[in-house]
Amino acid sequence: MTGPRTRAHGLLAWGFAVAVLLYLFVPVAVTVLFSFTTSPRLSLPVTGLTLDWYEKAFSNPLFTDALANSLILAFLSAVVAGVLGASFAFGVARLRRRTRNILLTAGVLPAIVPALVLGISLALFFQEAGLSQGLRNAAIGQALVGLPFVILTMYARLETFDFSTLEAARDLGASPWRAFRDITFPLVRPSLLGAALLAMALSLDDFVVTWFNVGSRQTLPVLIWGLLRRGIDPSINALASTVLLSLVTLVVLAKLLNRKKL
């Protein structure tokens, strides 16, 4: 496994991995960089740094409303997706392999269907059900977007969960609720919180499903979309960086919580 040929291969391999990562992260870096530059034209070289775009973004009269709605939706959809997804994962983990695989596949389906199709079919469904567009509909749509990820995260944790502790507690006379509260919940709490934070991140980031169902209400991505359609405005970079920062925070927290093994 050594020799000049392998070394050349190793360099090529590093080169490729770095190229992929640059491809993925340069756009993000660009957005953050231009949220701090003085020139309103989005081109290089950079002439100076400023926080003006943040001031402009935050003083947009729609910003506060959009931020508040985004936070409400993130909270609601994370709770719904967290509770439903975790309990689904718990149930599925106890089933036999074949049934389990069918249910898991079904549970992940919404992640494979284009968001456009999810968005329009939900909008249509709500219209036929007589539920007018707004935050409620958007929260349901976002919970649907988050569920597959909660299910997968929780299931991955439960695969290594020792259900015999639970059975031991039950054998010793603990009620199902008590066994859950005293044994299961403390053990899976980090993963559950991590999964919920992931659902929050997905909710904060969701544009398509929200846009078709939220009616005339604002969320941060809907606001960004509106500004984008109106043309180049550097305060978009500041808004986008704000969303980015909250996403990074949530995902890093989720990752840390999921890593904590008990």
Added chain:
Amino acid sequence: MPSPTETPEHQGDRLPAVLRLVGPASAFYVAFFLAPILILFALSFWSMRGFNLAPGFTLLNYLQGMTSSLYRAVLLRTVLVGFITACLVVPAAYLYSYLMRFVFAHRAQLLLDLVLASMFSGYLVRIYAWRTILGKDGILNSVLLEVHFIDKPLRFLIFSNWAVIITLVGLLIPLALLPIYSSMSNVSKDHLEVARDLGSSGFHLHRTILIPMTLPGLRMAFAFAFLLSVGDFVVPALVGGTQGLMIGNVIADQFRGIGSNWPLGAALAVLVMAAVLAIWYAITRISRGVLER
């Protein structure tokens, strides 16, 4: 669909408990995922009477989608763009997975986390960023002008099918990576060592060992990339311009635009998904044939 009645292999008295756990999410999926998609499908056979939906059964929406030269052209281009995107995304994700699994195994977790992190770096943010990079006064052009590689901005960078493809590839690599990497985790280093000892190397090793063994993941990744790129309307709207218009834009306009026509939008959505699944199925059959030869 995860319906409780579909669990015939229940385990005696555990079933009620399992039902209580699986039931709520299943009900949620039936109400807000299955039912809406079925209604969307049904709607594609309805028509518009003035501004109102008229239930019924007509194939006119499909006929219009397939015969109108505008829709047909957009549909074909969308499928082509999605196909090219998937053809770029899957090999890139495959190679990256291979490196994670077998070349930089000690750094695998970091390499995986980085890619997954990019998935959460903002959907609109990333699309918009590509517009900043590829635009007429964008970063790429200003850098190329600065170093005198070009003397006037390249205009074809933005508002073209290629801009759409470049952006979609960046969005979809992380998603394609997941199924490929997960099926590659089932291949052990020993498999490759044995193959190497038997004289297999380089491209041959991939063709005879690794690709066949990771085929389920590759297929799923291809389906992901193809479906999700064909269904995207934000990327073409922001970096595609009029030349890069895709069927997702047409569908979105039927649902949120002026003079919207929901049944037509629904039919177009069904058409494009059916086309993608048919092509995907054909490719999986062909790939199996080629690999078994």
